[in-house]
Amino acid sequence: QVQLVESGGGLVQAGGSLRLSCAASGRTFSSRAMGWFRQAPGKVREFVAAISRNSDGTTYADSVKGRFTISRDNARDNAKNTVYLQMNSLKPEDTAIYYCAAGATTQAMAFAEYDYWGQGTQVTVSS
Numbered sequence: 001q002v003q004l005v006e007s008g009g010g011l012v013q014a015g016g017s018l019r020l021s022c023a024a025s026g027r028t029f030s031s032r033a034m035g036w037f038r039q040a041p042g043k044v045r046e047f048v049a050a051i052s053r054n055s056d057g058t059t060y061a062d063s064v065k066g067r068f069t070i071s072r073d074n075a076r077d078n079a080k081n082t083v084y085l086q087m088n089s090l091k092p093e094d095t096a097i098y099y100c101a102a103g104a105t106t107q108a109m110a111f112a113e114y115d116y117w118g119q120g121t122q123v124t125v126s127s
Contacts, residue, residue, distance in 0.1 A: 002026035002116050004100045009121030012090055016125070020085040022100030022118055029053075029116075030074040033104040034083040037111055038096035038123075045099070049085060050107035059107045064094075090125045098123050 008020040020036070035050030049070040050059045058070055069086040083100060103115030 004102060004116055004118035006098065006100050006118045006121040009098060009123045011124045011126065014090060014092055014125055014127050016090050017086070017088045018090065018123060020087065020098055020100075020121060020123075022083045022085075024081045024083075024100075024102055024116070028074075029081040029102045032102060033107045034072055034081070034100070034102045035059075035104065035107065035114060036070065036083070036085045037099045037101055038094075039099070039120075040093075040096040043096075045111055047109040047111070048098070050104070050109065051083065052107045057107050059109060061109075087123070090123075092125045092127045094123060095125050096123060097121065 003025050006022045031053050033052050036048040037045050038048050039045040047061050051070045051072050067089045072083040074081050097120040099120045100118040101114035104113040
């Protein structure tokens with residue numbers, strides 16, 4: 001059974017930082033891209049960042065470029081893959097539920113490209 005479990009969300013003041021983690025288990029994603037999306041109340045889910053299978057390519061939404069950094073660890077024993085999202089200089093408009101995604105062939109921005117999703121972690125940025 002494939003599972004993606006996010007952690008690291010919380011409440012932070014504007015200008016602060018958070019680091020999200022997503023641990024994947026049940027199959028290996030070392031040959032697949034992984035990414036982060038977010039959904040704010042009343043809005044559609046939007047792309048945040050994605051990373052290629054071997055970390056040589058990353059893609060970011062314009063709204064987070066220069067503030068967020070995506071990275072990943074590929075488990076050598078294929079038991080787990082972990083993707084991270086370092087979020088700095090957070091703004092109130094970054095408030096959303098953040099979802100981890102896996103399974104795309106490249107670091108795609110379209111959520112339809114991803115086969116597996118986590119349950120999400122809440123990030124709240126106060127002004």
